[in-house]
Amino acid sequence: MNAPVHTQLALRHSYFEASARSRVAQLLDAGSFREFLPPEVSQPSPHLAVLGIPGAFDDGVIVGSGQLGGKPVLLIAQEGQFMGGAVGEIHGAKIVGLLRRAIVERPAAVVFMVDSGGVRLHEANAGLIAISEIMRAVLDTRAAGVPVIALVGGSCGAFGGMGIVSRLCSAIVMSEEGRLALSGPEVIETVAGVEEFDSKDRALVWRVTGGKHRYLTGDCAELVEDDAASFRQSTIDLLAGLTEPAPGSSALRTEQKRLTQRRERFAGMRDGLEVWAAMGMARPAEVSLMDRDSLVAAKKGLPA
């Protein structure tokens, strides 16, 4: 028998709407989270203080350890509601420190809950350096044999440097609501004009950067519902089969060749609709309205 409607509603916890702290609590095995540098011992950004902007005690990122499906993991969670999850000096240092710890501790994986527009421009070079250090640390962690799994489903998506960082990870789990790209829609419109990209056209933004598009093009490994339990289960399933291959140039060359061919195949296309049609989706206009399971099934039916 179906549960009453009010119970069904209560069972679903939107990942998109949740704060970073509640995402952490819902992702990990209950009660297993241990935070490193919790708010009472961390300090807000001195750069923001100089500019007269209130900081956050944890500088917008939570790092710590816990259990996921019984396996030990280290975890990073960015808070998108604080300055768009942007990476400042302390924020970046906490992430880099956590990744370096993973190289020593060898957990089953590092789970990186990305929710960020990229570098925190208020902190200028310190923020840019932090982003580049995160990129290096992700690659070092993977080279040491520890997978890094990015979860993208927050309101800020994964843009700018954090878009690059996400793609440097071993795998990405996304929801339809999540977005992943390099330059954000407003940035493209400001630089290249509204004729190039209309950032107010939300449907277009999602057709070009959203979770469904990233899933169809293979940029994310898994597509999940906007629900903390779905992110949790998908990450547990990924962990079961994920091993980090030894780093080498031949795999990189193969990937580079694949991406070059993909760019040529979809050259000149300006909308996800065109890309999906070129991939062989029979009715690309229906993609935006499909539920998650139908889209996953439709992708399986696409020509290789």
Add this chain to the structure above:
Amino acid sequence: MENLEFRFTAHPARPAAGAALCGVVGSGNMEILIRPGDEADACTVSIKTSARGFGKIWEAVIADFASRHPVGGTRIAINDMGATPAVVTLRLAQALGDYTGGAQ
């Protein structure tokens, strides 16, 4: 940004946790961190807020809260990004609830 400091006398709180954090420094929102203070019958509050010129309102809202809840022996720190008085009262109650383990 404006820095505000207040001290209120209040009945002692009975902490269940070493510290409690509530809320996010986002638009129209704030975060609050409650830690043990030095005086059992007083509560010190330090606020960093992006909205200037609202010191009197902050004082009134927190004085009202301190008169109705046992917050003595605590040190409260707030980072604010334009929370309304109603949100401030809500966050204070949430944080105090976490700090005292739900017993107010």
